[in-house]
Amino acid sequence: MSQDSTLQLAGLIKGNEAALVDELITAMRNKLMRFDKASESEIRQQTAQLLKLLELNIPKTTTHNLNDSIWAETKQLLTEFSHARVKQGYTPAETASIIFSLKEPIFKLLRASLTDQPQQLVEELATTTALFDSLGLYTIDVFQKAREMVISRQQQELLELSTPVVQLWQNVLALPLIGTLDSARTQVVMENLLQKIVETGALIAIIDITGVPTVDTLVAQHLLKTIAAARLMGADCIISGIRPQIAQTIVHLGVNLEDVITKATLADAFVIALKKTGASITNSAA
Amino acid sequence: MERIPILRMGSLLLVTIQVDMHDRLAMTLQEDLTDRIVKDRAKGVLIDISALDIVDSFIGRMISNTAAMAKILDAKTVVVGMQPAVAITLVELGLALEGVSTALNVERGIAMLAQRE
Amino acid sequence: MKTAESGAVVMPLYSDEDVVRLRKLVREELAALGFGIVDQTKMITAASELARNTLKYGKGGECHLGKLNESPKIGVELVFTDDGPGIEDTALALTDGYTSGGGLGLGLSGAKKLSDEFHLETRLGEGTTVTIRKWKFS
Structure with missing residues (x-):
């Protein structure tokens, strides 16, 4: 993706974080997910943090490869986000869909600001999709790993119970x-x-x-x-x-x-x- | 020079390893023990390793070799008091000390050697 | 990937007494992190084997001891380095019972069996680095 287009995305997020998070929360309510007050405020806080990191890091790189060191902090945040969902009993799909749900409100912003530049709009949509897809998939990855940990810990506990002498x-x-x-x-x-x-x-x-x-x-x-x-x-x-x-x-x-x-x-x-x-x-x- | 003391109890020799074992010390002990078996005409050797928190391949080999040497000198060796964690580690390491007799503690070790006589 | 936290402890390895000191240090560190007695013993034994190699074949060197944190796991890392002759055939050196120095041939292969992760890097004429790690759930 071109440097120009990424700057555009970062600029759009900047100043609109609150609105984006609000829209996300509304969308999630509509999707009828398990959603209590406590987890709502937590998700609000974490997604706001995520958007902050994105607007900070998007201009620094042209890659969506999350292995790049630029994304280390973002990955850390997503890891915490994922672990919190594991504890609250979310499914991997639900967890990732919170991240994916950010796409829609961002698309809206893009469409509004780029109405007269269709060529650039298409490019922006593509890069945004790619970025959020990698972010969402990363949460699934982390989620799965966290679950495996829980399972192996339980196995360990079971082991200790099951070998009487x-x-x-x-x-x-x-x-x-x-x-x-x-x-x-x-x-x-x-x-x-x-x-x-x-x-x-x-x-x-x-x-x-x-x-x-x-x-x-x-x-x-x-x-x-x-x-x-x-x-x-x-x-x-x-x-x-x-x-x-x-x-x-x-x-x-x-x-x-x-x-x-x-x-x-x-x-x-x-x-x-x-x-x-x-x-x-x-x-x-x- | 640092040395591990060897005690004589009748026809038995008792070694209680209470210091941190290192390679030089292990070799010295092996030499001292074989000397004493001959000098004291010992029929049995008890090596108490209850205070040893690890036995690595070198110490393990020293123990096996000492037992083999003692056998040639007509003395039976019993290793006593191995810690459970040390036993598990030795087995993982692939060192089962075959050919070395073992007992839970000094008392049992002495009983084992007495049976032989 | 995994990074050792800052504050790695460095132990020189030039004598039998250094090996004894290293074993004590490894015991203390693992106990402080809450490792069980069997894991402590396995890691100390592995350290003892590798320290002996450093001393015997590498003509001395050092061991870096570091802590690892990869939530929800924590771990300990030991890195043994020497600038000895290096190892010609690493596959052979890792074979149970193979020895070039009259030992039991359980040094490298034993350390590998006793640790959770094992990594060997060697260059002929330049030296050898062996890294071992042990993990536990925090």
Whole structure:
């Protein structure tokens, strides 16, 4: 776009910020979006700030590429704007449409001031559209990232809740695993297990994988890591709850579990664990 | 020169590492320990690392090598008291200290060595 | 992209004792930022490996420790620089178990496994820079 046309846009925004924001707010009300007093004043304030930054930065550049350092401050503002919408439960489309909705009132201003210069009007409309499109898309981008953060944080919290370590007997712990094992979860599992070994002085930990749907090479690797870490603390592990299909995949994948004691059921593993720690079960009825 | 003290308890040698370990210190300890195994005719070596907040590949190798050397000199080595975070880090690093016996604490370590006799 | 905040701390690395000091500093910084004990230990171990490389292969150098802020994440960055001989084959140097100096060959590959981000830059005859980062949600 030409330097001339950008100056035109900046000049138009200047002095008209309040009117533009008012029109935007009216438009948004008409679109029937969730809109309470608090968020209205916040959106007013943020869009006014955005317009200020635009009139400041548009004349400095000929590029709509937001990666240009000129736009750093604008991007920062859009990031805050997006994060605020995430918290208020807006959808990405609603968030971006607030930015897109600024286009209409600006077009109106352009049409009014450039009625007798149709050629320039067309150019201005094109550049304005391009600019606001990139701004709007950027908010979607940031919005998505913020949502991903929220999700991964929740995953983290879920992880910590879902890996109990229970003491079965003196010196014997059990770790019933439910669901799959990725590297993040493995770390949590290891931490919980090792901490419990320290607290109880356990000699044996039974890792029960009845609730693990599949064991691929990666899951097997994570299991072996957990076993190795427990061993470094002086505790042995037994893996129990191995279903026939899992035994088959383990062998097909060539995973080496030779140095690990494995048992079909938790009960079998428990008997072995008791024997190893010097305890035994007798049947009193016999 | 800075040295890590080695205590004798009957036929056992006990090393409690309570200083910040660095490479030179680790090498000195390895030499001192092998010397003492022969001199004291020790049958077991306990290395208490409960005060160590990290074990990197160098210290890990020193521990493995010391255990291997002790074995040649007919002494069994038990590493005791490893911190959970240190164990997790070592495993991530790919250093499982295979061939080294481990125990939760000194008491358990002594019991392990006693079993052997 | 991500920028280290101002006020990076610089630690010289010319002796075993310097490595011990660096480990202490990394522990303090990570603890102050609220990193868990496992993440602290992983990062200190990675720092220890890289500091040893700087000392052994780079004939000494320094480590810059900086804080990162990329809301909602915060992080720590360690940059090890030396003007040693550089690394000829970086792929090989990053292979588990490969060593040119009689070690276990876990220095570079270990630091990579223990950190969240790892970046290696080297020029033959000019030196090596290794950057590692660890992130957490603030």
